[in-house]
Amino acid sequence: MNCDDIKLMISEYIDNELTKEKEAFLFTHLSSCTDCREEYKIQNSIQHEVKINLKDVGERFEQRVFDSIQKKELPLIKRWITKPTPAYINYVLGFAIIMITLFSFLQFSSLRGDLKGFQEKYEAAFEKIQFQTQQINLMMNSMPAVQIIGNPVKM
Numbered sequence: 001m002n003c004d005d006i007k008l009m010i011s012e013y014i015d016n017e018l019t020k021e022k023e024a025f026l027f028t029h030l031s032s033c034t035d036c037r038e039e040y041k042i043q044n045s046i047q048h049e050v051k052i053n054l055k056d057v058g059e060r061f062e063q064r065v066f067d068s069i070q071k072k073e074l075p076l077i078k079r080w081i082t083k084p085t086p087a088y089i090n091y092v093l094g095f096a097i098i099m100i101t102l103f104s105f106l107q108f109s110s111l112r113g114d115l116k117g118f119q120e121k122y123e124a125a126f127e128k129i130q131f132q133t134q135q136i137n138l139m140m141n142s143m144p145a146v147q148i149i150g151n152p153v154k155m
């Protein structure tokens with residue numbers, strides 16, 4: 001076996017195509033031949049680079065898939081945010097308006113009740129004043145003062 005055969009074996013070994021017997025033979029040769037050892041190092045590092053690149057390509061592909069998913073999902077979220085007033089907001093607003101209307105109606109009713117009470121009190125007071133005025137008039141008319149005052153004039 002010469003070094004060219006060994007170089008072929010190295011590439012076979014790296015591709016996992018070498019039998020265990022040949023593997024032992026290869027490493028025996030590599031331990032004694034620096035040229036083949038260098039060749040092994042080069043081929044091994046090339047294989048390593050290829051593996052890294054493949055992994056990198058795989059990762060980049062995953063990233064690309066992930067990015068495209070994100071790009072598809074983002075407009076969905078945007079559409080959801082900028083959606084012109086969803087139906088449930090209209091329901092909530094409608095309910096709020098109904099509640100405010102009901103509340104203000106109740107407030108207005110109680111205010112009207114207060115006003116009515118005030119009006120009744122005012123009317124009662126007015127009636128009382130009227131009654132008192134009548135009483136005073138009656139007292140004045142029944143009073144003989146006019147005659148008393150009139151008498152000295154006549155006299």
Ligand SMILES: [Zn+2]
Pocket residue numbers: 002003006029033034035036037
């Ligand atoms: Zn060699």
